[in-house]
Amino acid sequence: MWPDRRILDLLGLELPILQAPMAGPVESEMVIAVSEAGGMGGLPCALMTPEKARTELGIIRQRTSRPINVNFFCHRQPEDDPAREAAWKKRLEPFYVELGLDPSAPTPRSARAPFDEEFCGIVEEFRPEVVSFHFGLPDAALLDRVKAAGAKVLASATTADEAAWLEQHGCDAIIAQGAEAGGHRGIFLTDDVANQPGTFALVPQVVDAVRLPVIAAGGIADARGIVAAFALGASAVQIGTAYLFCPEAKVAPPHRQALRAAKDDHTALTNVFTGRPARGIVNRIMREVGPISDIAPAFPLAGGALAPLRAASEPKGSGDFMSLWSGQAARLGREMPAGELTRALAAEALALFPKLAG
């Protein structure tokens, strides 16, 4: 019934809908719900300790035998740059003073961890059917171990060149992440974020550039987006922002409120929260310090100095100093459980294909 079965067959899915692994909001509950519905649940590990990842995977494997995706960032940890970090702290000092915080207190370190030996051991232990990477791929030795553990490997490409690179380096399918997407850009061959193509332009050019099946991501939140992605040559979609409206999503109240009010022009790309460009709903810190800052420390270090600001303001209901990650299509989101959403999106897309064919 689906016009292209390549991803369904490759990943052993009933429905060509991948729930985007979203570090922070997604834990085992959502992964189980989406995989049980016939889509692919994705567990993000970028903000988890190895112990937490193990616990979540243990719960998932107990509650579903369907295929799952486990996701990692694979950035290189940057060198410390005390001068840059001091300049960043200085830039944030007025906010510290306003919130009654001591700017000279030591800055916490950001927790985002890249894929490494220890996480690779967890992949070998739990043998997820799919492992996906953001920001390129890990070293060949680690990638070989992931494949030897039986996982199909996916990774995000933000340009056709990145897609070709991923194909040459051993990926089994490409996630074409258009500029509309919420969260971090997966960009890894350049850092020229101003040139990033949108989903409509990117997907067919990636389809032409590689032989692998392509999963479209970015701004897809309803049946129209799914059908359009297939028309552009995609074999499946990866959906993030629309799943943030599900009760299973661990979204802080100010973030949920901002998502409910979001319109198509409420988001921007910013590096102020982590040092890498990511799309979120524009808030005070993005407006006053960014959205792109030349002095933000390298990923993920920029986040450290923001943590005390968030900790002091979020309990009062303020979203001024926290990342409000969202793609451009939040307005299309619907508040329903993740399993129901997966089935509804698939049924609505299947109903739309024949209508468009006349």
Ligand SMILES: Cc1cc2nc3c(=O)[nH]c(=O)nc-3n(C[C@H](O)[C@H](O)[C@H](O)COP(=O)(O)O)c2cc1C
């Ligand atoms: C809150 C949030 C967190 C995200 N975290 C991750 C992550 O940990 N790993 C990853 O590969 N992609 C992450 N992404 C990007 C998604 O994989 C995907 O590219 C994006 O959500 C698709 O666009 P959409 O949000 O418009 O559906 C995140 C996106 C959001 C909105």
